[in-house]
Amino acid sequence: MHFSSQSTRNERLFEMATYTDEQISRYLRHIGYTKDAAKKHAAEDPLGLLTRLQILHMARVPFESLSLHYSKYRTLSLDPEDLFVKIVGKGRGGYCMEVNTFYAVVLRSLGFTLFSTGGRVRNEAGYKGWDHMVNIVTINGQRYLVDVGFGTNGATRPVPLQHGHEFFTISPAQGRLEYRSIDAHTDPNQRVWVYSVRQNKEAPWREMYSFAEFEFISGDFEVMNMHTSSTPQSFFVQSVMCMQTILDDEQQNPVGKMILHRDYVKRQIGDSSEILEKLESEPQRVEALKKYFDITLSGEEQRGIRGLASELKDRSKHA
The missing domain is CATH 3.30.2140.20 (Arylamine N-acetyltransferase fold)
Incomplete structure (x- = not known):
């Protein structure tokens, strides 16, 4: 090598x-x-x-x-x-x-x-x-x-x-x-x-x-x-998603996954899973990306989702 x-x-x-x-x-x-x-x-x-x-x-x-x-x-x-x-x-x-x-x-x-x-x-x-x-x-x-x-x-x-x-x-x-x-x-x-x-x-x-x-x-x-990145039928065009592997305490072996999909964050360890958050607004989803995946979206990036079907509308404003 x-x-x-x-x-x-x-x-x-x-x-x-x-x-x-x-x-x-x-x-x-x-x-x-x-x-x-x-x-x-x-x-x-x-x-x-x-x-x-x-x-x-x-x-x-x-x-x-x-x-x-x-x-x-x-x-x-x-x-x-x-x-x-x-x-x-x-x-x-x-x-x-x-x-x-x-x-x-x-x-x-x-x-x-x-x-x-x-x-x-x-x-x-x-x-x-x-x-x-x-x-x-x-x-x-x-x-x-x-x-x-x-x-x-x-x-x-x-x-x-x-x-x-x-x-x-x-x-x-x-x-x-x-x-x-x-x-x-x-x-x-x-x-x-x-x-x-x-x-x-x-x-x-x-x-x-x-x-x-x-x-x-x-x-x-x-x-x-x-x-794949443009057809309306594409899963990736339709869905906001983010996933990472979780390693054991020694950082040696994969033991689970952290998953953000549309309006929830889920942690899966082995064959058990737990919903960590239900996401009800764009600010909450942006914060979840930072909290669970260390991803910070700029203001311009955050504005990019406005008007898309994948945008999370603030449900509290429509309650």
Whole structure:
């Protein structure tokens, strides 16, 4: 493993971009890791480093849709430099294509071999089109799914691409990878990786998304990003949401999630959950983002949600 010192230029495609040594040092401090520790870990155990980075990243960088609501222009950039400013400079996160694009550049800057690919999320009606992004990292000939942008049902560690592999996400919830066809295929010989979850060993498995094992390029993600961030049917356009992983007291293992979704804040530890706040106005939701996620919205950002369907109207004024 090596630490790249090659700088990123705005006009470069993200799949070729790297961050500078100084940027990587800032990122590692941001997630609570030192560069010296990362170098030592990389030399001794690259998979261990990849695992540690993902755990710390998901506990510090939220999966969120705030820029589609608290923004004057409500557009999302996948430019690596813009993402660095947003995530490290401003302490924010983003949805899948933002955080996984950023994370891909971080990993490449740390010397990992990887490519990014597209996924299809499954909802009640079946599989949708390409609207998700994941990274595939190769270590010693083994490929791993690395996804820091799938929210409450996402994997919290690298997952080897092995058919039938089962693992814990946040215990007692489990994940599973299978290489098989999906019900949307018309050719039964087609195969994709299918990521499923169940909330405990007694619960049924639910398919979450499927993904390809070939590389998508920046142009593919630009098209996907435009659609996902603008179509009225998009979950992210409809919903103000923010989620972070909660670690144990030793800051070693994921044990739960902190979730803000529309008008509530919920803390989930294992298979138990507790509503911490019901949000009844925009000032209360803005304060909750600061209190639970350390996210401070500027006055301009707060004004950006006015008039949107996602705006929280002050219910006390209509009582």
